[in-house]
Amino acid sequence: MNEGIAPFFSPFTLLIGGSLVAIGFLSLFDLHFLKTPLRGKIALVVGLIFIVATEAMFATSSASGRYLEGQKVDLTECEFQTERDFPNERRDNPKFISEKISSCMNLLGYEWLNTHPHCKEAPISTNVFCYLPTGPMDRKIVSFQMGFE
Structure with a gap:
């Protein structure tokens, strides 16, 4: 994800996610801010999804690690x-x-791989899209980031 997008969206996703988690957690103690207890539990799950999505934004942004930007x-x-x-x-x-x-x-x-479309266009040694890290986690994140290029 672009480093300009993650810092912009993260406060909103954390605020929404944290609020939903708080509402859902309080509904477990019979303090219902929503109409039904089921909606409170759904709010808890959706809030956790927002927080995990925020973590994923940071894990795949260049601000969190080297990944694609480090490869460049x-x-x-x-x-x-x-x-x-x-x-x-x-x-x-x-x-x-x-x-x-x-x-x-x-x-x-x-590792040199010419599977990315940009590498197929110009398979030269200075093309960043022709390489992938050998580490499994780095490889998955860089492949994910390259999918948006």
């Missing part, structure tokens, strides 16, 4: 290091530069 930074760093270490190879042997960038990303824990 890592790729830029690999490209910079390769260009710095082998300045003449870009002109003389571009395939060598591409291999070095891919091996640098591999060392950082990324």
Whole structure:
């Protein structure tokens, strides 16, 4: 999720979710703010869903971890290091530069995959959409984030 969206929506989702959880929790003690006890229990469940959704927004936003934004930074760093270490190879042997960038990303824990549509359009080593982290949780989150690109 875009880092500009998560901070904007999170106060609202936390406020709504917290209110619904409080109303639902109080209905368990026979303090009914809604017409029926069933609606109080539904409010509790919906409030918990709002709070979990807020956590999911932060877990998938770039403000919470590195994920896709970190992957972009890592790729830029690999490209910079390769260009710095082998300045003449870009002109003389571009395939060598591409291999070095891919091996640098591999060392950082990324795997080359050309399954994303943006990677199929331009399968080059500097395309961030051609890599996925090797860690299972990071891989799922980055795949989810790439789905919105």
